[in-house]
Amino acid sequence: MEVLAQVGYRALTMDAVAAQARAGKATIYRRWDSKLDLVIDTCNELVQRRIPEPDLGSVADDLGEFLRAFATLLTGPVGKAAQALVGELPHEPELALKFRESFLLPQRDVLRRIMERGVRRGEIGPNAPIDTVGELAGAGLIYRLMLADEPLDTGFVDRLLNEALLPLLKR
Amino acid sequence: MEVLAQVGYRALTMDAVAAQARAGKATIYRRWDSKLDLVIDTCNELVQRRIPEPDLGSVADDLGEFLRAFATLLTGPVGKAAQALVGELPHEPELALKFRESFLLPQRDVLRRIMERGVRRGEIGPNAPIDTVGELAGAGLIYRLMLADEPLDTGFVDRLLNEALLPLLKR
Known part of the structure; x- marks a missing residue:
């Protein structure tokens, strides 16, 4: 994951992974x-590191807890590795x-x-656009991480929650 | 842009660009x-191809017109080139x-x-979260293009507008 984050998928070599892991190439x-397998x-x-699912009794608390933890995960090596892969996906x-x-479906x-x-x-109305809100939560964080020049920090997560996600869910 | 869309930034060579353009490498x-300059x-x-700014007299019409045109642009070679660059940005x-x-600031x-x-x-209240809505509009489209496995089509744009962006702007 560290080599992937540093050089990207296309430039990644088994030699570099072996060197980083202090192992022989044959071991790798x-x-x-x-x-590709590697x-x-x-x-x-990345799945193993996914964040525990909060269940604190309110949507605001659960979304806040989860999205702040997801933002923290994304701003570390996992996010850099994910970014390195995006250009290769097509x-x-x-x-x-x-x-x-x-990576994506478990979060969603x-x-x-x-x-x-x-x-x-009964906190959320039965017709609330939960699919759209879920997609926008992920999209908002990942866009910040990968494209925007402003930081993916807790201030951003709180703004996203209070100005967009929670108002859209209000019944 | 075509070579960039095909192979990505890191694998792009001046030779490949010259071949695609049917020009000598010296010309390039x-x-x-x-x-990097190229x-x-x-x-x-990409700027030159940015979409004309609609001014149809209502936010719903202008956002719909602009976001549908932006989605069309993104699903062509410009979007592929943009995706190829994302992993290189860090x-x-x-x-x-x-x-x-x-690419990003003109759209925003x-x-x-x-x-x-x-x-x-007076269509939108003075306290509407227009920065957040603008960021989420771009984030939603680009996430669909680059990461989701569902299509960035007009159905998605209409859902984004009607379920998220316009409700957030309603006064």
């Missing part, structure tokens, strides 16, 4: 047949599939469950 | 000193600056002017 190849396994590692369908399965599922609990508690 | 180097000029080209500060200046400025006209006409 015994475990992974190719760079990077896909790295994507799976050319590498297998990588793209794995990236979505291991957590967001959906947070909002569904809010619907059951 | 006469115009651009380096790959790609920065390509970014500037490693290439000069490119990152130019990319933001030529158009969105802001559309909403400011709405405020002046």
Whole structure:
């Protein structure tokens, strides 16, 4: 993940990974047949690091807790590795599939469950656009991380929540 | 832009650009000193293709017109070239600056002017979160293009408008 974050997918070599891991290249190849396999396994590692699902009794608290933790994750090496992969996704369908399965969908599922609990508690109306809100939460954070020149920090997360996500869910 | 869309920034060579343009490599180097200069000029080209600013008398119409046209632009070679650059932005500060200046800020400025006209006409309340709405409009489209596995089409743009952007602006 560190090498990926430093040089990107295309420039990543098994030699560089071996050097970073202080291992022989043969050791690396015994475990992974190719760079693609290695990077896909790295994507799976991203899942392991996904953030615990908060269940604090209110949508505002759960969304705040989850999105602040997600922002923290994204601003570390995981986010740099993810950014390094984005440009490759159109050319590498297998990588793209794995990236979505291991990185994007779990986050979106957590967001959906947070909002569904809010619907059951009556905090959120039954017609609230929860799919759109979930997508925009992820989009907002990732856009900040990868494209905007302003920081992905807790101030941004709070603004996103209070000016957009929570008002859209208000019944 | 086509070579950039096909192979990405890191794998792009002046040879490939010369071949695609049916020009000699010397011709390319006469115009651009380096790959970075060439790609920065390509970014500037993106500006030229930016979409005319609609002024149809209502925020809903202007946002719809602009975002549909932006989505169409993004789903063509310009979007592929932009995606190819994203992974390089952390490693290439000069490119990152130019990319933001030529590609992101003009779009955000158009969105802001559309909403400011709405405020002046009284369609939008003076405290509407127009910065956040503008950022989320761009984030939503670019996330769809680059990361989601669902299409960036007019159906998505209409849903984004009707379920998120316009409700947030309602006074």
